[in-house]
Amino acid sequence: MANAKEKSPPLPGVKQNHAALQFEYNARRFGFVLLLLIIAAALLGLFSGGYFSETTKTNPTHSVQVEYQRFGRLQSAVELKITLTGQSNAPLTLRIGGEYMARTQTDNIWPQPDEMHSEGGELVLVYQAAKPRKDFTVWLYTNPDRPGKTVTTVTVNNQPGLSFWQFIYP
Template sequence: MKIRSSSSTPPSPSQPVSENAFWLNFEANARRYGFFLLLLIVIAALCGAFSKGWLSHQQRTTADGGLTLEYERFNRLMSDTEMKIVVHAGIRKEVTVVLGGDFMETFQITTLQPQPDRMQAQNNRLVLSWSRDALPADHAIWLGVQPLQWGQSQSTVAVDQGPSLPFWQFIYP
């Protein structure tokens, strides 16, 4: 509905309120397009564009197949999220997982299962080590993390000096 008059209508006994055509058109367009915008936001949220869901869930594997990472690509600041690192250990004596990039600056680890035999921070990287005796062939490491900074985070994960697996996450404020 578009009203063509650009001036306000003067008040009369039958219409006690002065109406401006510009604002009437603005309201009609806000209703029309606002509904579709709200619908798009709800659909994006249900698909996981703001947290857990189809768009957010990501699984990455190294080229040699020695490491698989499952994580949520979109998170919220100060809310708990999980990462699952699966190491296909084979016959190694010790398994070492290295988390690098922005990981140490962006996340706080709240839980780590199973507990590593050794853990150290070196050169802005977190190095976790387990002895082979305590591990099955496919070793799953569960990390409960909490984002500390909002924005995009570029991190890496590697196992036993192998190729690093880069991954990114976006943290909403």
């Protein structure tokens, strides 16, 4: 009987390539861990909505707050929630600029503005005050048109604005 540690003779017609066998071994060993890391990152929101993606930013005077997703997908709905705090019954002029107009398509704005136009590459929304209000929230539902990093600015009534970025995956 042959010893178990003794090499068996190669099978006839089968030629083994040790480099290919080593590559397969490494692919199995590291590929499974890489796959688990990608799945964990996706569940946490690194590629779209989730813990790492959803964030809030406020301007220095705390008059504008934007809730948004840092990461999105091309041609998938992205929601922006813009809250204007401490507003009186004066008309509100909300300007959304930066690369917003060039890189995204606005599907829906709620509540509908009294006036809406574009000016100098910015989307301008005007809300006339019907009654006194403390906080006012505008939801924008958009569809990104181009992948990559998009920088957007939000300004209200020529007060200090705020700038934020989103990364859109292809």
